[in-house]
Amino acid sequence: MTASLKSTIKFYLNFVPTYLALYRQVLYDWHRFKKYSSYSMSIFFLQSNGRVKTAEQLSALVQADAHKIEKALAITNPRPGFGVAVVKRLRKNMLEYYHRFNFNSRLEIAYSTLLKYIDFNKKQQSLDEDLEQLILQIEEEITELKMLDHKAAGLIEFSKKDYHQNSKKDLENFFMGRYSIRQFSDEEVSMALLKKAVQLAAKTPSVCNRQSYHAFIFQGREKAQSVLSYQLGNRGFGEQVDSVITVTADLSCFFSATERNQAWIDGGLYAMSLMYALHSLGLGCCPLNWSVEPKRDCALKDASGISHSHSIIMMIAIGHLQDNFKVAKSKRKPMNELCTVIESPIKASSL
Ligand SMILES: Cc1cc2nc3c(=O)[nH]c(=O)nc-3n(C[C@H](O)[C@H](O)[C@H](O)COP(=O)(O)O)c2cc1C
Numbered sequence: 001m002t003a004s005l006k007s008t009i010k011f012y013l014n015f016v017p018t019y020l021a022l023y024r025q026v027l028y029d030w031h032r033f034k035k036y037s038s039y040s041m042s043i044f045f046l047q048s049n050g051r052v053k054t055a056e057q058l059s060a061l062v063q064a065d066a067h068k069i070e071k072a073l074a075i076t077n078p079r080p081g082f083g084v085a086v087v088k089r090l091r092k093n094m095l096e097y098y099h100r101f102n103f104n105s106r107l108e109i110a111y112s113t114l115l116k117y118i119d120f121n122k123k124q125q126s127l128d129e130d131l132e133q134l135i136l137q138i139e140e141e142i143t144e145l146k147m148l149d150h151k152a153a154g155l156i157e158f159s160k161k162d163y164h165q166n167s168k169k170d171l172e173n174f175f176m177g178r179y180s181i182r183q184f185s186d187e188e189v190s191m192a193l194l195k196k197a198v199q200l201a202a203k204t205p206s207v208c209n210r211q212s213y214h215a216f217i218f219q220g221r222e223k224a225q226s227v228l229s230y231q232l233g234n235r236g237f238g239e240q241v242d243s244v245i246t247v248t249a250d251l252s253c254f255f256s257a258t259e260r261n262q263a264w265i266d267g268g269l270y271a272m273s274l275m276y277a278l279h280s281l282g283l284g285c286c287p288l289n290w291s292v293e294p295k296r297d298c299a300l301k302d303a304s305g306i307s308h309s310h311s312i313i314m315m316i317a318i319g320h321l322q323d324n325f326k327v328a329k330s331k332r333k334p335m336n337e338l339c340t341v342i343e344s345p346i347k348a349s350s351l
Helices: 003-036 039-044 054-075 084-101 104-121 131-143 143-147 158-168 172-176 189-202 223-226 261-282 296-302
Strands: 153-158 212-218 243-250 282-288 310-319 324-328
Touching: 054 084, 054 104, 054 282, 054 324, 084 104, 084 131, 104 131, 104 143, 104 189, 153 158, 158 223, 158 324, 172 261, 189 212, 189 243, 189 261, 223 243, 223 296, 223 310, 243 261, 243 282, 261 310, 261 324, 282 324
Parallel strands: none
Antiparallel strands: 153 324, 212 243, 243 310, 282 310
16 A cells, blocks of 8 residues: 555544534534524514423513613614514513413513503603503513512613713722613724724633634724624614624634634623723723624625634624713623522532
């Protein structure tokens, strides 16, 4: 056997198991996602109608719709009478949750959001009375709601001065004082500030310090508007955004099938640091999802020059704060839902 044939056989002997390992692990991800997510709900327009399997899945549908309404109320000019289909779907999913799984904190948040929705539309004289009745009837079925003060959702009003003054005092205030900002002033954001934020965020840890993350800066309204035209979650406030940073992670930095999700972790950690950096510099920002189909992903990459080897993690909309503005409360889960303390001893690994 010649040396070159030997090396070809050796290559394939190594290559085939490596290839199969990748294939097996992708199938594993696919299978787990299929099994644990409620991915098929999109076929039914996110209306469960008894279809979702678990409390967590239904709770997530309730939370997502409640948030849709809460954040729509936090933009500068919400459209009077907006979101009727979402309100109706939310109501049905809430009642289904209660009857199948009992009460939980998401129902409180959802209901208090719906009451804020009624208040807003009353002020705008755009309230459909039948819809109001449908909403108020929820309390007749979910009786626990009657005992609550309905302050779990809504808006918090800030002055620019207070928003940042609290953050400077100590870290607790810094963390608790960051909100997703969806109202921005006309003031331009300088490249120096954006780069300063990128530099601060570069302190983010990453696997083996490989720093797969990358920030693509789209400075100025014109570029911001163009890049936002590819993103699906900025309706109602995108036009106020001054600049956008698109956070990516480069798959070229990973070399093992077990790292197939690492880009999302390194990139996600980096994105959070970047948002805290922007917050520390006195800017407002809002994370924007990049949960898109391959066609949209490729279209943005082709239009903007982002290499196809990069996974787009998310966009961050950035701008200066207005003197006074509103943010969605986005209340967090209570401690008993936030963490689980493992009490019993666990068997040490023998792998
Ligand atoms: C990855 C990611 C994607 C998001 N996408 C959007 C979006 O497309 N549009 C939007 O208005 N908000 C978006 N948000 C903002 C969330 O709604 C917000 O972070 C959440 O409600 C918590 O509120 P807070 O940031 O004010 O603490 C996104 C947040 C994250 C982390």
